[in-house]
Amino acid sequence: MDIEMRIRGLMMDPNTNMPIVILKDVASEIVLPIWVGIYEANAIAVEIEKVQPPRPLTHDLLKKLMQSMNAKLEKIVISELKDDTFYSVLWMRQDEDWVTLDARPSDAIALALRMDCPIYVSEALLAQARLQAQSGEGSVGTEHLKRWLEGLNDEDLGKYKM
Numbered sequence: 001m002d003i004e005m006r007i008r009g010l011m012m013d014p015n016t017n018m019p020i021v022i023l024k025d026v027a028s029e030i031v032l033p034i035w036v037g038i039y040e041a042n043a044i045a046v047e048i049e050k051v052q053p054p055r056p057l058t059h060d061l062l063k064k065l066m067q068s069m070n071a072k073l074e075k076i077v078i079s080e081l082k083d084d085t086f087y088s089v090l091w092m093r094q095d096e097d098w099v100t101l102d103a104r105p106s107d108a109i110a111l112a113l114r115m116d117c118p119i120y121v122s123e124a125l126l127a128q129a130r131l132q133a134q135s136g137e138g139s140v141g142t143e144h145l146k147r148w149l150e151g152l153n154d155e156d157l158g159k160y161k162m
Helices: 038-048 058-068 105-115 123-135 143-150
Strands: 002-012 019-025 031-035 071-082 085-094 097-103 119-122
Touching (some): 002 071, 031 123, 038 058, 038 105, 058 105, 071 105, 071 123, 097 105
Parallel strands (some): 071 119
Antiparallel strands (some): 085 097
């Protein structure tokens, strides 16, 4: 089963200075941080803040390409975490046919924002992330990071700053 999530914030990790997308379950207080690259974070921030770049960005081009092919992005699913790397799938429909494509979560999120489609995280991935956080495994599971994420407020998750 997949859990619908929304972007709760986009911020910088104070320890690594890497951007983090914070996803939040729409029905609970569960959050999932996903570390992304600077350029990918910028593509997400541009759409969150509704900034109009002078020329189309890559995700804008993908949106126009999909629209010209009569394809609709129905949802994205962040599906797995392997070796501290998240994986996601684009679920698209073209007429009566379904197409799924592997994508980096940052690209999938940037495209989902532009195409106004829902963002999901697999229930198994959320359970895996919770287990790692409890056991202290992986970069997502450090106790310091867990306390930091739990202590975030609206000011922390305010405007994206790079």
